[in-house]
Amino acid sequence: MSDARALPRRPDRFFPLAVGGAAVAIALLFLIYPLANAILGAFVRNGQPVTFANLTLANFERFLTSVSYQRALWHSITAGAAATALATAISLPMAYAVARVAMPLRATVLAVSVLPLISPPFIGAYAWIILLGNNGIFTNLLRDYVGVGLPSIYGFFGVTVALALSYFPYVFLVLQGALAAVDTHIEEAAAIAGASRWRVLRTVTLPMILPSVAAGMLIVFIKAIGDFGVPSILGGEYQVLPTLIYYQIHGFFNLNGAAAIAMVNVALTLLALGALAWINRARAVATVSGTARRAARPLPAPLRWSAIFYVWLVLVVANLPQAVTVLYSFSERWGDTLLPSIYGLENYRRIVGEIAGPALNSVILAGAATIVCLAFGAITAHAATRGRIAGRWAVDLIIMVPFVLPGLVIGVAYLAAFNEGALVLTGTATILIMAYFTRRVAFVFRSAAAAILQLDRRLEEASTICGASWATTMRRVILPLIAPALLAGGILVFATLIGEISVTVLLYSARWKTLTIAIYEYLLGNDIAKASAFGTVTIVMTFALVAAASRLAGRNMADMFR
Amino acid sequence: MLSIRELTKTFASPSGELAAVDRISFDVAPGEFFTMLGPSGCGKTTTLRMIAGLETPTSGAIAFDGRDYTRVPPQQRNIGMVFQSYALFPHLSVFENVAYGLRNRGVKGTELERRVAEVLGALQLDGFKTRLPSTLSGGQQQRVSIARALVYRPSMLLLDEPLANLDAKLRIQMREEIRRIQREFGILSLYVTHDQEEAMAISDRLALFNAGRLVQIGRPGDLYRQPATLFAADFIGRANFFAARLAGRDASGAKIALAGGPELTVARVVALAPEEAARVPADVDGLLMARPERIGIAPGSRGIRARIGRMQQLGGCQRYIVAAEAAVGEVTVDSWRAGEEYGEGADAALTLDGSDCVLFLRPEKSA
Ligand SMILES: Nc1ncnc2c1ncn2[C@@H]1O[C@H](COP(=O)(O)OP(=O)(O)O)[C@@H](O)[C@H]1O
Numbered sequence: 001m002s003d004a005r006a007l008p009r010r011p012d013r014f015f016p017l018a019v020g021g022a023a024v025a026i027a028l029l030f031l032i033y034p035l036a037n038a039i040l041g042a043f044v045r046n047g048q049p050v051t052f053a054n055l056t057l058a059n060f061e062r063f064l065t066s067v068s069y070q071r072a073l074w075h076s077i078t079a080g081a082a083a084t085a086l087a088t089a090i091s092l093p094m095a096y097a098v099a100r101v102a103m104p105l106r107a108t109v110l111a112v113s114v115l116p117l118i119s120p121p122f123i124g125a126y127a128w129i130i131l132l133g134n135n136g137i138f139t140n141l142l143r144d145y146v147g148v149g150l151p152s153i154y155g156f157f158g159v160t161v162a163l164a165l166s167y168f169p170y171v172f173l174v175l176q177g178a179l180a181a182v183d184t185h186i187e188e189a190a191a192i193a194g195a196s197r198w199r200v201l202r203t204v205t206l207p208m209i210l211p212s213v214a215a216g217m218l219i220v221f222i223k224a225i226g227d228f229g230v231p232s233i234l235g236g237e238y239q240v241l242p243t244l245i246y247y248q249i250h251g252f253f254n255l256n257g258a259a260a261i262a263m264v265n266v267a268l269t270l271l272a273l274g275a276l277a278w279i280n281r282a283r284a285v286a287t288v289s290g291t292a293r294r295a296a297r298p299l300p301a302p303l304r305w306s307a308i309f310y311v312w313l314v315l316v317v318a319n320l321p322q323a324v325t326v327l328y329s330f331s332e333r334w335g336d337t338l339l340p341s342i343y344g345l346e347n348y349r350r351i352v353g354e355i356a357g358p359a360l361n362s363v364i365l366a367g368a369a370t371i372v373c374l375a376f377g378a379i380t381a382h383a384a385t386r387g388r389i390a391g392r393w394a395v396d397l398i399i400m401v402p403f404v405l406p407g408l409v410i411g412v413a414y415l416a417a418f419n420e421g422a423l424v425l426t427g428t429a430t431i432l433i434m435a436y437f438t439r440r441v442a443f444v445f446r447s448a449a450a451a452i453l454q455l456d457r458r459l460e461e462a463s464t465i466c467g468a469s470w471a472t473t474m475r476r477v478i479l480p481l482i483a484p485a486l487l488a489g490g491i492l493v494f495a496t497l498i499g500e501i502s503v504t505v506l507l508y509s510a511r512w513k514t515l516t517i518a519i520y521e522y523l524l525g526n527d528i529a530k531a532s533a534f535g536t537v538t539i540v541m542t543f544a545l546v547a548a549a550s551r552l553a554g555r556n557m558a559d560m561f562r
Numbered sequence: 563m564l565s566i567r568e569l570t571k572t573f574a575s576p577s578g579e580l581a582a583v584d585r586i587s588f589d590v591a592p593g594e595f596f597t598m599l600g601p602s603g604c605g606k607t608t609t610l611r612m613i614a615g616l617e618t619p620t621s622g623a624i625a626f627d628g629r630d631y632t633r634v635p636p637q638q639r640n641i642g643m644v645f646q647s648y649a650l651f652p653h654l655s656v657f658e659n660v661a662y663g664l665r666n667r668g669v670k671g672t673e674l675e676r677r678v679a680e681v682l683g684a685l686q687l688d689g690f691k692t693r694l695p696s697t698l699s700g701g702q703q704q705r706v707s708i709a710r711a712l713v714y715r716p717s718m719l720l721l722d723e724p725l726a727n728l729d730a731k732l733r734i735q736m737r738e739e740i741r742r743i744q745r746e747f748g749i750l751s752l753y754v755t756h757d758q759e760e761a762m763a764i765s766d767r768l769a770l771f772n773a774g775r776l777v778q779i780g781r782p783g784d785l786y787r788q789p790a791t792l793f794a795a796d797f798i799g800r801a802n803f804f805a806a807r808l809a810g811r812d813a814s815g816a817k818i819a820l821a822g823g824p825e826l827t828v829a830r831v832v833a834l835a836p837e838e839a840a841r842v843p844a845d846v847d848g849l850l851m852a853r854p855e856r857i858g859i860a861p862g863s864r865g866i867r868a869r870i871g872r873m874q875q876l877g878g879c880q881r882y883i884v885a886a887e888a889a890v891g892e893v894t895v896d897s898w899r900a901g902e903e904y905g906e907g908a909d910a911a912l913t914l915d916g917s918d919c920v921l922f923l924r925p926e927k928s929a
């Protein structure tokens with residue numbers, strides 16, 4: 001008596017088709033349609049329908065005629081470039097020190113180095129005002145006791161520094177990884193051939209990691225030109241493309257005009273992205289997988305301790321905003337002294353009644369978006385890594401492009417797509433959830449794809465041969481094996497969404513006000529005490545979640561951002 | 563001349579300080595090809611790296627031609643080194659890889675071109691000047707790394723398992739090549755390998771390491787014929803051991819009796835270190851070591867009684883794996899006499915010549 005009769009007679013096609021079809025539908029509706037619609041909208045005058053006859057370049061003419069448009073473009077490029085340069089200058093010695101110098105608490109250093117990435121940049125930006133603003137703590141201390149006046153923090157200087165300190169971990173991590181991967185024997189070979197330490201660095205080490213330097217710089221540049229929070233807090237009159245988009249919408253509700261600005265912003269981003277793809281190809285060729293078992297030759301003690309001091313100095317300065325926010329939230333009086341003069345929980349008492357609503361909203365929106373990301377990300381990752389689907393690169397592209405596009409751009413695209421017509425979502429939770437999903441699905445996609453690639457393909461074949469249907473194979477074999485990666489990716493999505501502002505600020509409604517919007521409003525209303533208490537809650541929540549995710553994945557927090 | 567004196571290197575390990583290299587001393591003569599041999603993890607690389615200046619000795623001294631090198635940085639030692647991973651500069655062409663050390667020494671222009679071309683020629687790399695390392699085969703990369711190490715005429719050449727990444731055939735070809743070039747340049751060379759056959763084939767002298775200690779130094783033949791410890795006997799070539807009882811001593815050596823076998827006089831007597839004495843069976847005084855090709859095998863029962871377990875045809879000779887009376891473990895016998903093949907399971911007798919054997923005695927018996 002054989003069990004063959006219980007087996008499905010034909011290979012089942014239903015589940016993969018149904019699941020795949022749903023994924024394609026979501027991609028079409030929430031990824032492709034809004035972006036395509038925004039691209040078309042940029043070529044139509046405000047309020048007019050998209051028809052062939054209506055196509056025009058009028059929205060872009062402002063870049064030729066309006067000084068404020070030209071300034072914003074110029075500011076985006078210069079502040080982005082300056083922030084990138086500063087971040088790289090900070091990161092190069094730091095990466096070398098962490099990768100090569102015998103350093104106590106190296107794992108801690110790495111984990112702390114990504115804190116600036118985890119905490120929302122606009123909260124940090126405000127802390128710089130508390131420290132260095134016109135009436136800032138350091139500003140006053142320096143003026144009263146040293147007699148030195150600081151330049152205004154508003155404008156190019158403040159935006160550049162805050163962006164650099166917020167995003168430097170990207171370039172730092174790339175460089176540190178590249179340096180750690182270099183086969184140290186190659187540098188030893190150079191030393192033995194008679195090259196001094198400095199010469200080895202200049203002629204061997206730096207040229208070898210040059211593609212990584214460029215790649216890290218481009219990531220920082222892409223992030224910096226897409227950031228809304230920092231320039232909106234520290235910019236003042238100094239506008240950049242994302243703030244310009246914001247005012248086009250909040251001031252004039254000129255969706256088509258905003259779409260045109262967004263396209264210019266996208267063009268900049270894609271230019272950088274193209275360069276990045278080109279460099280990454282070169283990088284793959286030049287990479288020499290290291291067998292760097294040996295510790296590098298020790299530096300003389302004074303140099304070594306200077307290096308360690310430098311690393312911690314950067315960490316402290318970059319995390320100063322987070323520290324100030326927390327400190328401020330627990331202070332009841334903070335006048336002209338380095339530290340608060342009276343501590344207390346007054347600020348928290350004042351927000352008790354107000355925080356529940358926004359916090360709950362944030363959790364619901366981020367949670368729902370995370371669930372969509374998990375389902376969609378896992379399925380597409382499986383299809384992209386295992387399926388025999390044509391256009392695998394297209395899947396990659398559809399998922400990765402929204403990930404790198406500025407949040408304001410996604411926001412504009414969603415507003416334009418779902419404001420009227422067949423599917424009206426403006427003001428709903430759905431629009432926020434789907435916009436969040438668009439911006440973050442890449443996290444899950446990437447970690448799931450990596451996990452699936454590591455699975456032996458024969459596991460699936462074995463499951464199929466044992467008679468399991470596609471759905472059973474997914475449920476019983478694939479999902480349990482990639483669950484830790486999925487969960488870690490999911491928590492990361494959730495955590496970073498709690499601090500999301502740039503897409504939220506365009507799409508939220510009175511009903512769905514989030515934590516970050518509440519903070520933003522307090523900051524604009526100059527209620528720093530409440531903002532800092534809200535900010536502290538947000539920062540602590542985000543940190544705790546990311547720490548949990550890294551625990552779960554068994555990886556250093558830093559590795560979750562590589 | 564290179565002199566190593568009481569060289570020691572300890573590393574911090576979870577279980578306390580670990581001596582990776584423990585009080586090692588040896589000298590290497592100008593132009594000599596000297597090999598450090600030993601199982602993986604015995605401290606060869608660490609020793610080599612201390613000589614290169616890449617690792618700082620915990621104690622001890624390194625001197626070259628009378629000058630103390632112990633604390634001199636690697637840049638100033640004027641040595642050449644070949645790494646197992648080749649460690650070629652991936653961003654530089656073959657020419658620039660080889661030219662690197664010359665540029666560090668301020669050599670320029672036609673002089674540079676000439677010297678690089680000379681070395682590339684010696685290593686049959688003339689056609690590869692403009693290629694990047696990643697486009698070369700393993701053997702070619704190895705040649706480039708040797709060329710890079712030799713071009714500035716270093717005072718010694720260090721090679722750390724340079725053949726480990728090559729396939730078996732290329733390995734044998736390259737080791738002849740290395741030896742040829744070493745002779746051509748007449749350069750003092752320090753070679754590290756865990757492969758005893760390679761070490762025997764290539765070296766003028768070799769140093770056998772075990773667990774951070776130097777076990778024995780000598781010419782390859784000396785180490786093979788006169789191992790100083792059981793470890794050395796085991797590690798180099800094949801060794802057969804028989805349980806031996808001491809019957810007496812005289813000027814010609816030690817008289818011993820093998821269980822069930824004839825009496826033998828052995829000239830080479832070695833006192834075992836206490837830690838190796840544990841390998842001697844409880845009821846005897848020591849172990850007699852004989853090499854496979856030094857054991858006679860014949861039909862009948864005149865000698866040590868044995869039974870053939872397996873026979874392997876090794877081309878020139880037959881190898882018999884036999885179970886023998888008095889033997890500790892299996893006995894391997896290589897017989898070069900054509901035609902005398904014994905079937906598996908057949909009885910045979912083994913004969914030994916005392917002048918070919920080494921006797922390892924318990925410490926208290928060898929006084
Ligand atoms: N940098 C290091 N730190 C700690 N232990 C080391 C280090 N380098 C080598 N060792 C240890 O020293 C011992 C000898 O290593 P090595 O010299 O590489 O051996 P070999 O080259 O003979 O295989 C090994 O036990 C190894 O684990």
Ligand SMILES: [Mg+2]
Nearest residue numbers: 603606607723
């Ligand atoms: Mg080694």
